[in-house]
Amino acid sequence: MTDAVSSPASTPSAKASTNRRDIGIKRRYAAERRFRAYGVAAISFGLIFLALLLWSVIGKGYTAFQQTMITVPVEFSEQVIDPNNERAQDPAKLMTANYPILARDAVAKVLGIAPDNRADLRAVNAMISDSVRTQLRDIVTKDPSVIGTTRNVSLLAAGDIDSAYKGQIDLSVAEASRKVKDNQVGWMNQLAEAGQLAKHFNTGIFFNGASSRPEASGVGVALIGSFYMMLIVLVLSLPIGVAASIYLEEFAPKNRFTDLIEVNINNLAAVPSIVYGLLGLSVFINFMGFPRSASIVGGLVLTLMTLPTIIIATRAALKAVPPSIRAAALGLGASKMQTIFHHVLPLAMPGILTGTIIGLAHALGETAPLLLIGMVAFVANYPTTPMDPATALPVQIYMWANEAERAFVERTSGAIIILLLFLIVMNVGAILLRRRFERRW
Known part of the structure; x- marks a missing residue:
């Protein structure tokens, strides 16, 4: 008689190997499930706190x-x-x-x-x-x-x-x-x-100026001041930021000097905003003699703070344009300038606009630099020019939050609701612009 030949799968070593493989697969699947659970928990945790924040603000502020x-x-x-x-x-x-x-x-x-x-x-x-x-x-x-x-x-x-x-x-x-x-x-x-x-x-909360009486106070002056500042930020930061980005990305030679500039731009984006307030106080008010509590100073300070964000976003948008676009334009006889302004820049415009709006939204909610340049003044009259005394919406919220009267609590939350609505509109606008002009490659 011949002995039966044992199959490899039935040997003890093969069974041990199979068991180890099954255990490894189970552990991997378990790790994936834990990771998903951690992600869902993190998102749920954030949504819960966001809901609590909105509930607190809206619950206290809708009566304003x-x-x-x-x-x-x-x-x-x-x-x-x-x-x-x-x-x-x-x-x-x-x-x-x-x-x-x-x-x-x-x-x-x-x-x-x-x-x-x-x-x-x-x-x-x-x-x-x-x-x-x-x-x-x-x-x-x-x-x-x-x-x-x-x-x-x-x-x-x-x-x-x-x-x-x-x-x-x-x-x-x-x-x-x-x-x-x-x-x-x-x-x-x-x-x-x-x-x-x-x-x-x-209607007074939208049109009235500052007042020591909560029932007569409003954010009208703060809205005008914020409008002037955002206009200054847009007019200055967009062309300067885009021009700097185009030069650094398309024309600047790659050497230690440009590397140093890029590092400093990235570092400036992380500088605390109160530092920009100190810069504005020393340069624009003490050295250049601009009036305190004026929208022009606030706009210049917020421009400096917004520029790194716009430059970084614009450079990322320019890098996202496929190199084949540049090669095709140059191959058809276009100059370097024509290639950038006729082909690359229009295709990068969605990212540029998105970065600009996000930078403006960030600047709209800033308070610390405006406190240092004196925009906490009690201003009851509408500013007619950016040189007139004014305040800003986040600063008005800060001032109302320090008031002792009970009626200012709802005014504070009501102003926060107005500020949040502006920020939501600006961020939704950024999303719509990106979807409207974005091209996928």
Whole structure:
């Protein structure tokens, strides 16, 4: 008889090798599953914190886009505005009248408060924003014929009344522990039941300037200042950054000097923004004599900060253009300049625009360099030129965050929402431009 020949797969060494291979495959698959789990966990972790951030900001800030108003018939009494009938000879008399008395008396009359009850009149006056002085004065100076007439006017409620009506003040606590007193709460409910106290869309947050009164404050001046700065950044950083990128990528010889420039550009992109603020303070304000708190200085500082980002993005976009494009253009007789400006640059434009918009979005949210050049000034009037005093949206948020009054909390979150909307629009614009002009090779 012949002995049966054992197959190689059935030998002990073969079985051990197969077991080791199976164990290795299982470990590899397990490692892949763990890596996927880590990635999903990291993304979920980031999304959770992003959701918490947005929930916190929106939850506190959406009420800033509503403002409590008291609508009452206001008697523009001539005895208060111009008792001596001097407005024809001196129109400036209309500017100095005691307009808050008109608003106080109008609300007190609706509530049925006697004119000689001084304590209640003081409490009523505290329910109305001090900004009614400007509001009623503007009505009279614009149309002096209202003197001696009675007209319905929507008056701004004071910040504490606004917060109480929005439910941001706990009215169940003892009267001594809150700013809104019991009689004011009763009057507030009385006016609300009569339809004379209600929440309206707050246009003032978009158009008003800085104010010590939260109900009358807005980001109008900050928006104009940010617009001037972004315009300066765009006008200066885009051509300078693109020109520098084209030279470094297409014309500059490859030597130690250009290598040093490239290293410094990459390092400048990582320099803390507050360093640029110190540079702007020493160069543009102390040396060149530009005014503090001016948009021109902020724009120049943010231009310096944005340039490295635009240069790096533009160089990456130029490198992404296939070399065959350059070779084909040169083969057809185009010069070096024609090749770059007629063929390479148009194809790199999506990446250039994307990098520029991202750089502008980064500059729009910067605060530290603007603090050092004095853009924390209290500016209530709109700047007409970039040389006028102004502030910026992130600086306005910083200033409101330092205020002690409760009503500024919602103003701070509301301004953050406005800033986030601008940043979202700019980033969406960058994505759309890339998809619109991008070509795949």
